[in-house]
Every structure is written in C-alpha cells, then in structure tokens.
Amino acid sequence: MTLEQELAEFPLTGRFLYGRLRDSLSHEDRRLLENLPEEIANYQKDTRVVQAGSACSRSTLLVEGFIIRGLDGTGNRSALSVHVPGDFVDLHCFALKRLDHNVDTIGPVKLAYVPHEKLREVLRDRPHLGRLLWSSTLLDAAMHRQWIMKLEQLTTPRRIAHIFAELWRRLEMVGLADEDGFQTPLTQVDLAEMCGATPVHANRALRELRERELATFRKGRVSSPDRAGLEQYADFAPDYLYGEGELAVKSELFAL
Amino acid sequence: MTLEQELAEFPLTGRFLYGRLRDSLSHEDRRLLENLPEEIANYQKDTRVVQAGSACSRSTLLVEGFIIRGLDGTGNRSALSVHVPGDFVDLHCFALKRLDHNVDTIGPVKLAYVPHEKLREVLRDRPHLGRLLWSSTLLDAAMHRQWIMKLEQLTTPRRIAHIFAELWRRLEMVGLADEDGFQTPLTQVDLAEMCGATPVHANRALRELRERELATFRKGRVSSPDRAGLEQYADFAPDYLYGEGELAVKSELFAL
DNA sequence: CGAAAATTTGACGACTCTCAAGTCGAGTGG
C-alpha cells in the first residue's frame, strides 16, 4: 500500500515502521494497532510530555511533529534522541517501571497514548505484533549506538551533518522529506544539545556546512544541494536504520 | 538463592540478570535458560568474535571475561559498550538480520552461543522468559542513553570516572567486585576508545583521577579509596542500571 | 511597532589532539 492509502485507513499508526517492517503486518494486525490508542493529545512546542523518573502506565506514539528525549543537566539539557512521526517514543517504559529521561516536544505535536494494559493483551494474543514492537525498540538502540559513535569520532560540523543526514532519511521513509531537504522545528539550541556543544559553537558549525555548500539551515528548514556530499562528510552509512539495504531486518523472527 | 548456589546449579547462565530481574524466573525457566547454549567457546584477548555486518544465526552470552562492542573507524576503533559476565552481548541480532557493530574480546573470554532457533522456541513456549530477554535488551538501550549523556556533558576525566563507577556497580551485581575496586583487562587504549579520546589524553585523565584521590588504574585493577567521591565526580546516578532502587523494573510486564 | 526569541560574531581561555620522546614492566634468549 502507498503511504497515502495507509494513512487514509490508519491515520494514527500508518507511519509506524512504514517502509520497514510494516510490510510484515497483516491487515488485521494493522487494524488492531490503529485501535490501541486510548487518547489523542495535542501539545504546543517546548512542552514536557513525560517527566524523567515518573511512573508510566501508557506509551506514546508520535503522530505528528517532533519530539526530543533528553535529560536536564545543571543549566543545560542534553538530548538523547530525536523522534519523527511514526515513532513509538517511549515503548520501553512498558517494560521498565519508570522512564530514565524526559520526553519534550519541539514544535506542535500530536500524540496517541497506548495504555500498557492493551499492550499486554497484544503480547498475549498477537505474538507477531508483539515481536514487531520488540524490534522497534531494537531499532532505537541501533540509533543510540550510531549516536555514540558519532559523538566519539566526529567534530561538531560533522555531527550536525550526521544529524541532518539521518533525519532526512528517516523522514523520507515516512513520506515527510522532499527532493532537497526537509522541514523541522529544530532550533540551533536543539542541535547543540544533540551534539554536546554550545549554541554558539553549533552556530559556527552550521556556517561551516553552509560554506562547504553541504547544507543550509534556515527558518525551520534543512536544505542541501549535495546530499551525497553531506552524507559523505558526515561519514553517514544508513545501514543502521535497517531500511532496505544490506542490513534488512531478519524475517526469521517473524516466521513463527 | 545466593550467587554461589546459582552458579553451582547454572554455571553458564547463573549471572544473567542476577540481582535484577532474575528473581522473577521460575526454577524451570532457569533450567531451560541454562540448556539453551549449543556450544561453549574460549577466546584469547583481542579477538574478534563477530564481525560487523556478518549474518548471525546465534547470540552470545558472556560467561567469563570482558567484551567490547565497537566499530572500526579510519585508524582508530570506537567503543559502543563494554560487557561483563552474565551479559547477553548481541541478543538484538536475533531480531535484526546482521549486526551493526563488531564484538571483540579484551582479555581471555568464555562464551556460550545460543542458537536463534532455540530462542524462537522460547518465545513461543515461554512467554515469560521471552519478555525477560526483551527487558535485557531494553536495559542495554538504557545504558546506551547514559553513555550518550556522558559523552555530551562530561570532560574526559569525568567520563572515565563514570565508566569506572558503572563497571563497579555492574560487576558488583554479578559478584565480581570487591570492597575497594575490581579487576579488569581494560587498557588505557580501551578507555580512550570508550571516551572518544586519544590514549594520550586518557592517560592524563587517569592522572587527574589519581591526583584527586578518586581512583587508581594499575595492573588491570581499578581501585578507589572514595567510591562516593568517584560517583559524585562522575555525576553518576545508578538508577539507569535498574538494580534495586527507585527505578526498579516493573513487575507488570511479567504478571501475565 | 515593540518585545522576545533565535541567530550571528568577536575575543580569549580551557580542553583535547598531534607529534615526539622517554619510562616502565613482563617475558625471552643468551
């Protein structure tokens, strides 16, 4: 099914793993998934949706907008991951009593809350769908690992290039990118928090990308005249997103 | 059961989640878990056990010794995580066709290989044990997130202090630490790779820790005269290890 | 328009890297 068809029938969950493992879901499972949310919520930008350490009895599916998972330090926030529509933001808190980080919006956001009670039913009655949920948390961990590598090996301009390259690909998979870039409510401060850098330095890094003609960042939009160059500069290899390359996701797990 | 009793009965898997979720396992499940490995293997130090990108049909349980998951960069390696006895090192490759990183030994190691075929049986027949396995991959992700925060916020001396503090706690949970420190085959080069720093700088960072009288690193042994001071210096809060504090693991998931 | 937020730039100091050299310890062969 095309993304348009998918979203027409499953407006809340149509982007979940679209372009990846979603293909393995039966129509019945997709229907079931779409009916999991108990509540829809809209938030403005810079709102804390979940507080670190708070107990949680439901998980958050991101329907529209962008979200950052982060931790408050002394003065500055540190960003752990960024999420795009279709991501199951805090699915792991289903298994872990409390969340070890905050969930903050960056821009207007539409969320769907899935009660853990219903997830338990899914695990019990729909093993295939349950395994898909597990896989999505593993994809999250794979992105964490890439982020670690990025922080260990790259300078700030390259880190930002990597963030742009990754977001571009991820948004593309859920139909939210276009030919020469993508829209995002990220600010330079957010980028700095993701890089472990100061806003001042993030700004200079962006200038570097601009001068190299690899990417521009203006008015909530990332544009690049040279996507291949951007990805090469960032040492970006999209395998870890498990899209449809060499590292495609194993069908074995779902062959039960 | 004490750790000694556990290891007497389950020599391969007795440390798996010991001091954490292991309590929730029935004796029968522990028995089953112990019988999962198809093969035991011993390796010398600095051996590549799994190559990034290679297909895998079994997962690796670390029985004795230390392992690093990492990626080869241009010239230098970048370390993503370190593992201690009892860790299911690459359980996630059960669900993802290929591994996105290498698995390298650092010192002599004893491994137990669990074929994915048997894991599929567990998922089918032992949902409780299956969920425990899922949880262990989520704990891994939680450690990744803490590592990201550490890289974004701390200087190299504090990063190393954080590594020491975390390893100390993790080894303690599986009975491999003592009053004033722990043994480890880690070298200064390994520490540097974990910090995203050069070996030279890691060395100076260790001197800093020594001069502050927070920790010493000699002859494969980490010692500290002031554990509380070390943890405070590293801004280390062990909640994310989900040991037995405020963030204890939810029993809900296991209440099916 | 005016206020607030976001972005941009400069100067200086701190942290970290690179290159180079030197020390220490465990094992090896004479």
Next chain:
DNA sequence: CCACTCGACTTGAGAGTCGTCAAATTTTCG
C-alpha cells in the same frame, strides 16, 4: 642472571577544537 624486546604507560610542546562571556543583528509574533 642479564641484555633485549615488546607492549603499555607517561610526559612535554605546540596546534586545533571548543567553551565562556559579551554584544550585535535578525526573525518571530503579539
């Protein structure tokens, strides 16, 4: 036993990356 070797560790000097502080400019939005 001693000289030798190798790997791990240690130290110094200069350069590059990044942070801090301060201020100016631009954009957003009521």
